[in-house]
Amino acid sequence: MSGFLEARPRVGYYYTGKTDTEELNNQLHKLTVKHYQSIAVVVSESDSVYDAICTMFLEDVGTLFVVDKQSHLAGVLSRKDLLRASLGRQDTEAIPVSIIMTRMPNITVCKKEDLVVYAATKLIERQIDALPVVKDAGGEKYEVVGRVTKTNITKVLVDLANNQLF
Amino acid sequence: MSGFLEARPRVGYYYTGKTDTEELNNQLHKLTVKHYQSIAVVVSESDSVYDAICTMFLEDVGTLFVVDKQSHLAGVLSRKDLLRASLGRQDTEAIPVSIIMTRMPNITVCKKEDLVVYAATKLIERQIDALPVVKDAGGEKYEVVGRVTKTNITKVLVDLANNQLF
Numbered sequence: 449m450s451g452f453l454e455a456r457p458r459v460g461y462y463y464t465g466k467t468d469t470e471e472l473n474n475q476l477h478k479l480t481v482k483h484y485q486s487i488a489v490v491v492s493e494s495d496s497v498y499d500a501i502c503t504m505f506l507e508d509v510g511t512l513f514v515v516d517k518q519s520h521l522a523g524v525l526s527r528k529d530l531l532r533a534s535l536g537r538q539d540t541e542a543i544p545v546s547i548i549m550t551r552m553p554n555i556t557v558c559k560k561e562d563l564v565v566y567a568a569t570k571l572i573e574r575q576i577d578a579l580p581v582v583k584d585a586g587g588e589k590y591e592v593v594g595r596v597t598k599t600n601i602t603k604v605l606v607d608l609a610n611n612q613l614f
Numbered sequence: 615m616s617g618f619l620e621a622r623p624r625v626g627y628y629y630t631g632k633t634d635t636e637e638l639n640n641q642l643h644k645l646t647v648k649h650y651q652s653i654a655v656v657v658s659e660s661d662s663v664y665d666a667i668c669t670m671f672l673e674d675v676g677t678l679f680v681v682d683k684q685s686h687l688a689g690v691l692s693r694k695d696l697l698r699a700s701l702g703r704q705d706t707e708a709i710p711v712s713i714i715m716t717r718m719p720n721i722t723v724c725k726k727e728d729l730v731v732y733a734a735t736k737l738i739e740r741q742i743d744a745l746p747v748v749k750d751a752g753g754e755k756y757e758v759v760g761r762v763t764k765t766n767i768t769k770v771l772v773d774l775a776n777n778q779l780f
Contacts, residue, residue, distance in 0.1 A: 476771075476774065476775045477775070498701075501697060501701060504697075505694075505698070510693075510694075510743075527676075527693040527694065527697055528671075528676075528693065530697060531667060531670075531693055531696060531697050531700065532671070534697065534700045534701065535664075535667060535700065535706075540701075564771075565771065565772065565775040568768050568771050568772050568775070569772050569775075571765075571768055572765070572768055572769055572772055577676075597764075598763075598764035598765060598767070598768045599737075599738070599764060601764070601767065601768040601771055602734050602737055602738055602764045602767040602768065603738055604771060605642075605730075605731065605734050605767055605770060605771050606731065606734050606735050606738055608642065609642045609643070609731040609734070609735075
């Protein structure tokens with residue numbers, strides 16, 4: 449309790465059992481993905497690796513999401529995937545992104561109602577840079593509505609430190 | 615105060631004026647870079663872009679630091695820099711990293727005694743993925759002793775949420 453309370457002579461207090469760390473957890477466990485997500489940048493399954501690299505630079509993002517003809521999530525492309533594909537002087541204009549992307553069902557997703565802490569935990573566990581924020585589109589298909597990256601999580605920590613949480 | 619304290623009849627308390635958010639800030643403002651930094655992966659100024667890309671994959675890092683012959687920090691290479699350099703089917707084995715790296719003094723650095731929050735703020739402000747953790751080597755030169763990335767910061771948030779702060 450020290451730090452929160454100081455006793456006056458002949459005056460007592462008792463403690464509810466919560467520590468300040470628990471209070472902090474309560475705070476952290478209220479933050480949801482929708483308050484911190486970024487806009488998703490998508491490419492089509494038939495786009496070339498070269499197109500995807502150009503989109504990545506134009507939009508200045510680290511992860512692209514790949515959608516099929518029905519605009520459902522089909523894959524994820526990281527800078528690492530694109531760098532690997534562009535090694536060895538291959539003709540990146542001739543390779544479609546569907547060859548090199550990480551595919552469903554190997555994609556970890558989140559919903560906008562999920563906790564930021566859940567998204568952060570998934571990013572660490574799966575060793576990835578970004579999660580797509582998705583909406584169910586029926587039949588185990590997802591529509592992409594945003595992205596959560598380690599940059600978003602880093603901003604949460606900075607906001608937390610500056611008392612500027614959403 | 616609610617949540618922390620409950621009054622007993624005829625017993626009082628007074629509040630020190632700190633909120634739980636301030637307590638959280640106190641916690642966050644004790645965490646220093648040295649508790650969360652990762653190992654730095656370095657390449658030499660004369661290495662080729664191709665070598666750097668290979669090192670990046672072998673060591674599985676997103677940022678490499680470039681050192682000169684005296685092992686002092688000379689530059690930084692991100693995945694984005696390497697991806698840009700490998701576009702257009704250039705001969706990446708013929709280009710030294712010193713052509714494409716971000717150079718001193720345009721590199722933002724931190725020390726191991728700096729707060730994690732300071733490092734996080736710099737990562738967001740400068741829109742970069744990693745900071746080198748450095749030690750003064752005299753004459754405005756730095757020795758690289760570690761790296762702090764958005765992955766490290768994301769781990770801080772996860773640890774904070776799980777009550778497992780260092």
